[in-house]
Amino acid sequence: MPTRRVVTGRSREPRARFAEELRLLRTARGESLRQLGERLGWDWSLFGKMEKGETLGGPEVVQALDTYYGTPGLLLALWELAVSDKSQFLEGYRRYMALEADATSLWHFAVSVLPGLLQTEGYARELLVAGGLKGEELDQQVEARMGRRDLLEGDSAPPFRSVLSEAVLRTPLHDVAEWRTQLRHLVEMFERPDVTLHVLPFSAGPYGLDSTALMFLRLPDGRTVAYTENAHRGELIEESHSVDWLQRGYDQARDLALSPAESRKFVLRMLEEVPCDPSI
Structure with missing residues (x-):
């Protein structure tokens, strides 16, 4: 590879x-x-x-x-x-993509939606529609997002860890069938050797990243950089003090989260709660 x-x-x-x-x-x-x-x-x-x-x-x-x-x-x-x-955060995002392409490992925290690397096509499409996309632009963005999942494929794929706030899993799609497909895909991702997933339940109480979607990239030179994002903009953070502060918040959230085995059971229970569509 x-x-x-x-x-x-x-x-x-x-x-x-x-x-x-x-x-x-x-x-x-x-x-x-x-x-x-x-x-x-x-x-x-x-x-x-x-x-x-x-x-x-x-x-x-x-x-x-x-x-x-x-x-x-x-x-x-x-x-x-x-x-x-999108000019408001394009420069930082360009720099982020440059670093992501060479990252040796990735750690993620999801506060409200699943990261693109874990999304199914149906999930991505409904999310992008909610953001105002439609027509050809919508189709292009969905296909591009699906293509980015190649990052986790192959022998050279970097280890990927994601902590998913329970809020992510309590916000279903309008399309019940697509939501079931997304949850099944998550269950399958638990089986991937280089993917580690945790669920942070509501019962864990307050934590330091309760309003921040976050990705850490470990780089070949040993540095770690962070990227925070919301619906309107993103920010690449390379200054070591700020990265360390975010890292402590991430470690706290990970320590409060369920183990991968318990997290998989959690997702399976949620899948059982989704009404079955007799037409599928």
Whole structure:
């Protein structure tokens, strides 16, 4: 399995950054656009337009490029940034994605919704609809989010730990069938060797991260950085004192949470509580 490619900050504008990465990956292999098109089964002119920034292409072709170049999820993440250029937190998110692509382990805390790495397509779609997306943009964002789950696939996948507040599991989807699918997917994720999940029950009482969705990235140089996010913006935190403060809050939440085995039983009990839809 190829090692993760480290993204650098060469271009600051998302569309230009995406196009530049495509050019660099192709030229590093010494391939022409025509050769690339023949090997992937797409018209080579599409890749030319993507490398010039004239079009972004669709998630299917971007995912095929990720697979071809051995950059699992990286190009999809850059594509997602180019498609949804949200200026209020774009710079920090670009930097975050660069670090995530090279992280050796990830620790997450979910305060209200499941992290994208654990979401099913139905869950992601309903969440994005609630955020105001629709039409083609909605479809693109759903596919991009599903593509990012490749980060946890393969022999080189980094260990991933997530502490899920009970509030996450007490906020079901409107579509009962999709909610059951999401809970079943969570149960399956407990079986993954590099995935560790905890449920933080309401009975644990107050804790220091009760309003903060949070991801920690352990980097190859030994540093840990944090990324906090809400519905409107995100913030990348690299200053060691602030990261340490958040780490203490995370450790407290993890210590109060159920063990992975008890957490799996918790999710199974919730699955049993979901009404069965006789039509499925």
